[in-house]
Amino acid sequence: MDVQTLTYxxxxxxxxxxxxxxxxxxxxxxDDFYIAGNGVSPLANGMATAADWMSAASFISMAGIISFxxxxxxxxxxxxxxxxxxxxxxLAPYLRKFGKYTVPDFVGDRxxxxxxxxxxxxxxxxxxxxxxAGQMRGVGxxxxxxxxxxxxxxxxxxxxxxxxxxxxxxxxxxxYTQVAQYCxxxxxxxxxxxxxxxxxxxxxxxQIGFGSTLADGSNIYLLDKLDQLSTDLGFSAYTEGNKSTIxxxxxxxALMVGTAGLPHVIVRFFTVPRVRDARISAGYALFxxxxxxxxxxxxxxxxRVNLINxxxxxxxxxxxxxxxxxxxxxxxxxxxxxxxxxxxxxxxxPFNGKPEFLDMRGSEGQRKIKNEPTGNTNELxxxxxxxxxxxxxxxxxxxxxxxLVAAGALAAALSTAAGLLLVISTSVSHDLLKKIFLKxxxxxxxxxxxxxxxALAIVIAGYFGVYPPGFVAQVVAFAFGxxxxxxxxxxxxxxxxxxxxxxxxxxxxxTGLFFTVSYIVYFKFINPxxxxxxxxxxxxxxxxxxxxxxxxxxxxxxVVSSITAPPPREIQSLVDDIRIPRGAGASYxxxxx
Amino acid sequence: xxxxxxxxxxxYWKKNIRIVLTLLTIWFFVSFGMGILWVDALDSFRFFGFKxxxxxxxxxxxxxxxxxxFVYVYKMNKLDHQYDxxxxxxxxxxxxxxxxxxxxxx
Numbered sequence: 001m002d003v004q005t006l007t008y009x010x011x012x013x014x015x016x017x018x019x020x021x022x023x024x025x026x027x028x029x030x031d032d033f034y035i036a037g038n039g040v041s042p043l044a045n046g047m048a049t050a051a052d053w054m055s056a057a058s059f060i061s062m063a064g065i066i067s068f069x070x071x072x073x074x075x076x077x078x079x080x081x082x083x084x085x086x087x088x089x090x091l092a093p094y095l096r097k098f099g100k101y102t103v104p105d106f107v108g109d110r111x112x113x114x115x116x117x118x119x120x121x122x123x124x125x126x127x128x129x130x131x132x133a134g135q136m137r138g139v140g141x142x143x144x145x146x147x148x149x150x151x152x153x154x155x156x157x158x159x160x161x162x163x164x165x166x167x168x169x170x171x172x173x174x175x176y177t178q179v180a181q182y183c184x185x186x187x188x189x190x191x192x193x194x195x196x197x198x199x200x201x202x203x204x205x206x207q208i209g210f211g212s213t214l215a216d217g218s219n220i221y222l223l224d225k226l227d228q229l230s231t232d233l234g235f236s237a238y239t240e241g242n243k244s245t246i247x248x249x250x251x252x253x254a255l256m257v258g259t260a261g262l263p264h265v266i267v268r269f270f271t272v273p274r275v276r277d278a279r280i281s282a283g284y285a286l287f288x289x290x291x292x293x294x295x296x297x298x299x300x301x302x303x304r305v306n307l308i309n310x311x312x313x314x315x316x317x318x319x320x321x322x323x324x325x326x327x328x329x330x331x332x333x334x335x336x337x338x339x340x341x342x343x344x345x346x347x348x349x350p351f352n353g354k355p356e357f358l359d360m361r362g363s364e365g366q367r368k369i370k371n372e373p374t375g376n377t378n379e380l381x382x383x384x385x386x387x388x389x390x391x392x393x394x395x396x397x398x399x400x401x402x403x404l405v406a407a408g409a410l411a412a413a414l415s416t417a418a419g420l421l422l423v424i425s426t427s428v429s430h431d432l433l434k435k436i437f438l439k440x441x442x443x444x445x446x447x448x449x450x451x452x453x454x455a456l457a458i459v460i461a462g463y464f465g466v467y468p469p470g471f472v473a474q475v476v477a478f479a480f481g482x483x484x485x486x487x488x489x490x491x492x493x494x495x496x497x498x499x500x501x502x503x504x505x506x507x508x509x510x511t512g513l514f515f516t517v518s519y520i521v522y523f524k525f526i527n528p529x530x531x532x533x534x535x536x537x538x539x540x541x542x543x544x545x546x547x548x549x550x551x552x553x554x555x556x557x558x559v560v561s562s563i564t565a566p567p568p569r570e571i572q573s574l575v576d577d578i579r580i581p582r583g584a585g586a587s588y589x590x591x592x593x
Numbered sequence: 594x595x596x597x598x599x600x601x602x603x604x605y606w607k608k609n610i611r612i613v614l615t616l617l618t619i620w621f622f623v624s625f626g627m628g629i630l631w632v633d634a635l636d637s638f639r640f641f642g643f644k645x646x647x648x649x650x651x652x653x654x655x656x657x658x659x660x661x662x663f664v665y666v667y668k669m670n671k672l673d674h675q676y677d678x679x680x681x682x683x684x685x686x687x688x689x690x691x692x693x694x695x696x697x698x699x
Contacts, residue, residue: 066651071632071647071650071651073651074628074650074651077650077651077652077654077655078624078628078629078650078654078655081654081655081658082620082624082654082658084658084662085616085617085620085658085661085662086617088662088665088666089613089616089617089662089665090613093669207652210642210643210652211640211641211642211643211648212641212642213642221642222642223642223643223644223647224642239636239643239644239647240636241632245629245630248629249625249629249630252624252625252628252629253625256624274680275680276666276669276670276673276679276680279662279665279666279669279670280666282662283659283662283663283665283666286658286659286662287659290655290656290658290659293655294652294655294656297651297652576602579602579606579609580602580605580678581673581678581679581680582673582678582679582680583680584680
């Protein structure tokens with residue numbers, strides 16, 4: 001069977017499966033809708049958290065980025081996993097004991113202030129919307145490449161599916177679909193990784209193949225070979241870094257702290273019955289995430305070796321079909337600068353900007369582009385996003401593996417989108433309406449508003465997916481910086497300091513957010529030409545500035561709270577209470593009755 | 594009674610902080626230390642087919658993170674049990690526990 005038929009089969013089967021789960025686990029109360037009635041087992045919650053967390057960016061883009069930047073890519077590997085240690089040790093158990101529905105709930109109650117609650121809601125909405133737009137775009141790209149439908153149609157199909165199980169099932173529906181989606185995505189990521197590892201190094205486990213010798217009999221370690229291939233072509237060695245140490249340090253810290261502060265991840269720990277379940281499910285979650293995250297750098301290096309070997313100095317006419325397929329989706333472009341009919345792949349940009357294709361073919365049959373070629377010798381443009389999707393084709397794996405990867409990428413994008421949409425709808429229906437504007441609504445009415453706002457959020461996300469505003473790609477990476485600079489310090493201090501008060505928390509959040517946003521907006525939008533290390537503060541790039549914003553937040557909130565009145569006594573006993581596990585189940589029963 | 598309960602809670606909290614700080618020190622050491630600050634120095638050692646610093650940055654630190662969380666879970670469950678604040682008795686509602694979520698009945 002051809003790839004397209006197989007992809008249709010895989011995608012329809014998995015989608016039918018998700019819908020079936022949604023019908024089986026639909027929500028009846030706000031408790032079900034917001035936190036799955038506290039009834040999720042830690043193992044299931046671990047899988048759901050892993051799927052919630054691993055987005056289109058983790059599945060599709062991350063290995064591709066690492067493939068092109070080598071060791072510098074470790075900021076993502078460490079940053080997006082190390083945050084779980086912070087989450088497990090510093091936040092998850094206490095927030096579970098607190099036992100409400102959302103992050104703004106905690107901020108609003110702990111700081112006895114609706115102003116703090118609203119500031120938190122604004123941060124939640126901002127972080128979640130920028131993040132969800134990227135997911136819908138990912139869905140569109142997978143559909144257009146593998147099923148050859150328009151991106152718009154792809155986004156609409158994705159919206160319909162998420163609509164169905166998020167609006168109907170709420171957190172309960174999402175949790176169990178995410179468990180299924182985790183299984184699909186990890187299988188889809190590991191099967192090609194194992195296949196390629198076997199082909200290249202003869203090792204079954206990709207994590208081990210990564211550090212083994214090549215299977216071609218040369219007895220050279222894969223990474224040494226890769227360093228040599230890279231330096232021969234004039235790239236820097238794969239296992240050496242280019243970014244400054246301080247920048248790597250700050251970016252990693254921003255990603256770690258941001259991960260721990262992301263509302264759609266935190267809310268998952270509200271769904272388990274007990275504090276000890278919250279702790280262990282963070283462990284399971286990281287274990288499930290690590291399965292993909294430790295395979296990703298291996299996949300990145302395999303893909304890099306394969307890519308260089310396949311394209312460097314190859315005759316265009318003889319390139320394999322994947323090369324032309326991706327050229328047709330605008331993600332590969334080749335300009336034959338020296339007119340020899342062969343592809344020369346060197347460092348540097350072959351031309352400026354993204355390729356703009358003309359409706360013409362060159363002498364070798366390649367697609368012609370409008371862009372003016374640059375003066376260097378590199379002739380090849382490759383979009384980083386194709387590395388994972390094209391990897392099975394590059395390695396010559398069977399068609400069913402290629403189809404599987406498409407289903408896995410969709411699972412990754414949809415599961416994250418659903419988690420984010422739920423957080424958005426909860427913030428609106430619970431934090432804004434129930435807690436501030438419409439305090440008297442009944443549980444049923446609140447549930448209705450939750451469904452309504454989920455539906456609205458999906459429409460807005462879909463719109464961003466079809467017409468991505470130019471800023472989305474720019475800001476998704478900064479969602480982490482913003483989460484780091486706003487939420488993390490106030491939640492942490494709310495648990496570990498009894499002295500931290502309303503005034504401190506609000507001024508800290510606003511300082512962190514304002515500083516981080518200004519720095520990013522200045523370098524990315526107002527004055528992009530100055531976005532170079534010489535102009536950065538202390539050499540910290542906009543990607544890493546959230547760490548500094550977080551430090552400012554800590555300093556400002558501590559100073560302000562020390563010169564203002566301490567929090568009321570009942571707040572101090574609330575803090576005493578969340579520090580002790582016993583009673584988590586009890587507090588839940590109170591909410592319910 | 595209340596006082597002894599409070600001082601016990603204080604010791605529990607102190608021990609909890611100590612566990613967290615110890616584990617976070619290791620967390621910092623394996624990621625920011627070995628994976629970032631000293632990565633070039635560690636690269637002069639080989640670890641199978643890897644340069645050691647590179648391996649810590651791309652794989653080793655992640656394995657350590659997973660282990661750290663499971664050690665934390667084990668230690669905390671033990672501590673909870675020792676200080677009698679664990680959740681085995683959570684099937685009923687103890688009267689003497691402050692309940693933050695108690696809202697006026699509708």
